[in-house]
Amino acid sequence: MRIAVLADIHGNLPAFESALAAAKREAPDLLVIAGDVVNGAPDSRACWDLARAECDVLLRGNHERYVLDRGTPAGDPLWLGPRFRTLGWARAQLTDVLDEIRALPIALPLQPDVLLMHAGPADDHVNLYPWSDDGSLERVLDPATEALLVRGHNHLPFHRTLADGRLLVSVGAVGLSLVGRPEARFGLLTRHARRGWTVRHVSLPYDVDATLARFVDSGYLREVGPMAQVFLREIATGSHQLVPFVRFEQRWRAANDVHEDDDASLERALEAFLALH
Template sequence: MRIAVVADIHGNLAALEAVIADLAGMSPDLVVNLGDCVSGPLEPGRTADLLMSLDWPTVMGNHDRALIDRPRHEMGDWDQPAFDEMTPSQLDWVRGLPATRVIEGVLLCHGTPSSDSRYLLEQVVAGHMVLRDPADIAADLDGVAAEVVLCAHSHMPRHVLLTDGRLVVNPGSVGAQAYRDDTPSDHVMQNGSPHARYAILDRKGAVWTVAQRFVAYDWNAAADRVLAKGHPEWENALRFGRMGRADASDKA
């Protein structure tokens, strides 16, 4: 059994297309999507159309939810640009996404099984995300019987083996390799390169292995696109996988 896992596409159609091309050489039995599909200033509508046509099993992320659970004036600066380009049928597709799914004994969620806006594998310390204690991760998975848990939200590729044998995997982000956020407190995430990220999970018998894939695409064109659309805060995240200038210290 081979499962490909994508997440946090954030409307980056070029990055998604590069991942799809890379998947052709991986021959997965199943591709799953952990949400945050379109929010951002890139190409939300075309990304939604492609995902709808692919019909991958998908769960709702916090930014997906933000497109449908509040009026536009209460949306954040990632969500408003996407909402403005979404059609009613695309929003209906988002509205129909479940919060969690279980497929082949694998649990899919965006943040934690009970919250799409909390980090499962990380906590914020001094403005940056660090790995949580395994006991705290396990506490958020209390009552979850799945042997593998797939999560996203932090955009950080990571896999953690808990003491009870459960495997927790974050595939990283297809479309956004750096960001700043103020929830639960001010912090920065930056992966340090602009590559699109996803994961491949293989099961042989009862044993799972994980491969994190970093895929090149035309990130300079993506950065130029957000500049042309009036969103310079996205440029360095797309071009360098960092916040702020690539040659400057971060001030998160």
């Protein structure tokens, strides 16, 4: 039994196409898309359509939830502001499939011994990192009993054999690499008759320039503004930009006594951030 797990595509179609082609060359028994198909790069809809067409199992990630809940009572009112404008761009492409997205599970057991998740068994945005200690891994995974636990979400590929012998696999991101260079990643899981499950973390180059060009050609940069620029930079460098920028912006507002919360102030914060990073 072999399972290919692709996660965290984030609207990056060239990366998704490369990862999908490489995964299919491996002829897995099952092709799983483990959530966060949308939001980030401009092509959420094209990635959604391709995921629906090509995968055997599709999970919902926290970014699907953000897109679904934006502008509804379940969403944070802040999500309507300039810092979350990328969600509006993605949602506008997905209006006719929102119910379908909502119906997807965030985790799915697969008989006899696999649990597929976006982030955790009962939580679509819990963080587990290569440096997380065994105790915190076990706390998150506690209710699950499967021999193989597979997740995405943190964009950092790693795996760990837990104290009770189960294998936890966190696959890298297809479309929003955070490993220090832009590349597409996915996980290939194989069950062996005697040794049980093993994992191969696959990394491959993709046409990054094509993705960056889509930011311009699609009108995304122009319409969405500073936050699209932050995503572009995260894709171009394959390194954390979004979280550092959001943290920087809070400090920058306080230090410069900026109270407006609009595109212009966000633009100024981004200029200051880029000058330092």
